[in-house]
Structures are given as structure tokens and as C-alpha cells.
Amino acid sequence: MGADRRTLAADGPPTDDALLAALDLLATLVAVVDPHGVIRYANHALEDAVGLSRRNLRGVALTDWLTQPALLQNALQGMRGHEYAVIRYDTHLKRLLREPLPVHLVLAATESPQQRIVEMLPLEQQTRQEREQRLLEQARANKELIRNLAHEIKNPLGGIRGAAQLLQMELAGRDDLVEYTAVIVHEADRLQSLVDRLLAPHRRAPVMADVNIHEVCERVRAIILAEFPRGLSVVRDYDTSIPELRGDRELLIQALLNLVHNAAHALKDRIAAGDARITLRTRVQRQVTFGKQRFRLALELHVIDNGPGVPDEIKDRIFYPLVSGRDGGSGLGLTLAQTFIQQHNGLIECDSRPGHTDFKILIPLP
CATH class of the missing domain: 1.10.287 (Helix Hairpins)
Incomplete structure (x- = not known):
């Protein structure tokens, strides 16, 4: 970090360390560029989005990472001619091994004539x-x-x-x-x-203690395989470096069990055919914002199944109480799971299409 700051100062007027530290705390993607668009500094969010370290990004033209480079070139030219102080437009940021990321780009002048601030708000993040x-x-x-x-x-x-x-x-x-x-x-x-x-x-407050999320996953996996011993495989895809989190172990087990049980019932046809699969995947997400709060680290726990997907008519209501996609369902499993996770300052999201349904649990890590 210190070397990055010295290089930035050498290529242009000195920039306050406090400013650079503040840029690293932002959820939006930020680059400090020279008047011609060459990157002098990139914050952590931009590093993560592109897939390169700031050391590798420094000295590269930002236009090389945009799908419409001419728009930024014209904006920089207009700023050099003092035609604009701030310019906004939508474009796409290129990423290594991933699809381009749609962003809302804001180009702003600074007190230094040799530096510009480029801020990119991922449109998918806003959504x-x-x-x-x-x-x-x-x-x-x-x-x-x-x-x-x-x-x-x-x-x-x-x-x-x-x-x-x-x-x-x-x-x-x-x-x-x-x-x-x-x-x-x-x-x-x-x-x-x-x-x-x-x-x-709502009858008792969560009893918080240090919890190993993989012990929770293994408990749920054992319960489901005991109930569905044939035709269903429960695949482990764990990041074992994930630290323990503060949580109520029993509530976390119940929340995950509700999601996995829901997935198993959705897979009844595939279980009969013998090719049903549920994947439990754990990952760490860095510099994540949810619930209008910024967290340095968060747990991502995915429950992925290869079933028919959530019916379109209830996709927007699956966490409502008494809404169920199967006959005989109480419509409480997902509602209670969401409530239990929210008691841990987290939330559950769902992405579903035929053949792939992904319920993602997000919980802040200490």
C-alpha cells in the first residue's frame, strides 16, 4: 500500500494517505488517473472487480478496460479543455475470465490538474x-x-x-x-x-457463540441423506479457510436445513431418476455491502440444486409466509430461514432457472 502511494505521488502532485485509505473502504470501484486516463491508483473494489492487483493496473490506460474507450477519451479531452468538471455515463468494465460488468461511470476533476477521479458504480450492485x-x-x-x-x-x-x-x-x-x-x-x-x-x-433471542459453518453444513448433510438415502447426492464444495462466525448454531442449522429440505422436495423427480444433486458451497466475499452496511468479510453459503427451478408465479414472493411451490407445503420454511439469517445481520437471496436453483446465504464475518 505504501509503495502504491509513493508511486502515485511521484507521477503527480502528492495525494493524502487518508484519501487513499478512504477510497479503499468504498464499495464502488475507484481509479485515480492522469489527464490522459492512465491509472495511477486503484482501490480494493476495482482490483477485485477486474481481477488484477493495483500494481498491475498502475500505468495502464483505463480505456483499455472499458468496452467503449472512446467515451472516456472524449470525456478526458473535454475535461482538459475545461469544458466539464463532472461527466456521467453508463458503460461496461472488462474483467479477467468473466463477462464485462455494467457500470455507471463518473469522471470528476480534482484540485490537482494532473489527477482525475473515476468512480464506477456497478449497476448490478445498485440493483x-x-x-x-x-x-x-x-x-x-x-x-x-x-x-x-x-x-x-x-x-x-x-x-x-x-x-x-x-x-x-x-x-x-x-x-x-x-x-x-x-x-x-x-x-x-x-x-x-x-x-x-x-x-x-420471536420467542427467544439468538444465543451467540463461535460457530464453524462447516460443522453446520455437515450436520444438515447427514440429516438430509438419512431422509433421502437413494437417488440424491449432497456435494461438498467448502472453503476450509473461512473463520468461525458469531451465531446461534441451532438457528443456523434450522435455517440451512429448511433450504436443503426445500431443495430435496423440489428434486423428487430427479431423486426417482437417481441423478438429483444438491451442492453446499462456502466462500468468502470481501468488501461487501448489504443492509446499507459495509463489511470487510462476509460468508457466502450456497445451496444449489439441479431441480426444475422456482415457479415464475411465486419467484418474487418465495420468502412471504404461507407461499409454497409444492403441494402439501406449509409455506413457512423459507420465511423462517430468512428470519433466522436476518437475526444474524444477514440475508438470503435466490437465483433460479430450470436446472439450477441457488439460494445464497450472506452473513457478516468478524
Whole structure:
């Protein structure tokens, strides 16, 4: 880092170390360039996006990494002629071994005539942040709805069950009528169980401790393979260097189990054919922003299956309570999983198409 800063100062007027340190904390991609667009400094986010270190980027024309180099060349020329102070436009940033990244580019002058700041906001990141905000708002609304609805149901439900039991005692010996009261009691118990599951995430605070996420994955893997011993393979794809996180082990197991169980049921046809596959993949994501917060490190835990995908008609509602894509489903598994992960300051995202469904858990790491 120090060498980068000295080189920057040698190629142009001195730049404050505090400024460069601040650029490294930004989620957006930032380069400091000379008036002709040659890179003098690149922040961590730009390094990660392109796939090269700042040492290799320094001295290279930024236009070489843009799919429309003429736009930046014209903008720099206009800035040299003092026609503009700030210029904005959309373009694509080239990346090693990956598709170009759509970005909103902002070119701004600085106090030094020999330096320009180029900031690139990934358009997919902006879309993702908006989606995350919708998920958080949806979760808050769901929480209030669930708690209020559950309490409204619980009280009259107890009265219905109690009345049915009293009636059952009065009808002793009338087997034809007792059968009806037994149905009332049974259905009341079923609804009570549903209400209890709705309220479960709000009944106790998470008990935080150091958790090895791979122990969680192995526990869930063992449970699923015991339930589906034939026709289903659960593939491990772990990054074993991931540090322990602070979390409630039981809640994390339940959240992951809900996702994997959901995937297994979606794979019933492939299980019958013998080629069903679920992949548990762990990775570290660096300098990630979600929930309007910036984190240096975050856990990415993927649950990937080769099933038919999430039906289009419920894709935007899969984390809503009581929304299910299969017959007999309660519609609570994904809702509860999202709630448990949000209790760890994280969230769950879904990317689904036929043959590939990926539920991604994101949780900040210490």
C-alpha cells in the first residue's frame, strides 16, 4: 500500500494517505488517473472487480478496460479543455475470465490538474442493494403481520378446542358425533402447531457463540441423506479457510436445513431418476455491502440444486409466509430461514432457472 502511494505521488502532485485509505473502504470501484486516463491508483473494489492487483493496473490506460474507450477519451479531452468538471455515463468494465460488468461511470476533476477521479458504480450492485432493501422491508412487514395474526388466531383457537373437548365429553357413547368433535380437536391442534411455528423465531433471542459453518453444513448433510438415502447426492464444495462466525448454531442449522429440505422436495423427480444433486458451497466475499452496511468479510453459503427451478408465479414472493411451490407445503420454511439469517445481520437471496436453483446465504464475518 505504501509503495502504491509513493508511486502515485511521484507521477503527480502528492495525494493524502487518508484519501487513499478512504477510497479503499468504498464499495464502488475507484481509479485515480492522469489527464490522459492512465491509472495511477486503484482501490480494493476495482482490483477485485477486474481481477488484477493495483500494481498491475498502475500505468495502464483505463480505456483499455472499458468496452467503449472512446467515451472516456472524449470525456478526458473535454475535461482538459475545461469544458466539464463532472461527466456521467453508463458503460461496461472488462474483467479477467468473466463477462464485462455494467457500470455507471463518473469522471470528476480534482484540485490537482494532473489527477482525475473515476468512480464506477456497478449497476448490478445498485440493483442488488435495492433488492436487499425490499427483502428487509418485506421481512419487517412479515414479522409484524405474523405476530399480530398469530396472536389473533391463538386466543379463539383455544376456545374452539376447549369447547370441542367439552362437547366430546357430553357426547360419550355417540360414536357418530364424537367423530366430528375429534376432527375439530385435531384441526385445532394442527392450527396451533402452525401458529407456534410462526411465532418460534420471536420467542427467544439468538444465543451467540463461535460457530464453524462447516460443522453446520455437515450436520444438515447427514440429516438430509438419512431422509433421502437413494437417488440424491449432497456435494461438498467448502472453503476450509473461512473463520468461525458469531451465531446461534441451532438457528443456523434450522435455517440451512429448511433450504436443503426445500431443495430435496423440489428434486423428487430427479431423486426417482437417481441423478438429483444438491451442492453446499462456502466462500468468502470481501468488501461487501448489504443492509446499507459495509463489511470487510462476509460468508457466502450456497445451496444449489439441479431441480426444475422456482415457479415464475411465486419467484418474487418465495420468502412471504404461507407461499409454497409444492403441494402439501406449509409455506413457512423459507420465511423462517430468512428470519433466522436476518437475526444474524444477514440475508438470503435466490437465483433460479430450470436446472439450477441457488439460494445464497450472506452473513457478516468478524
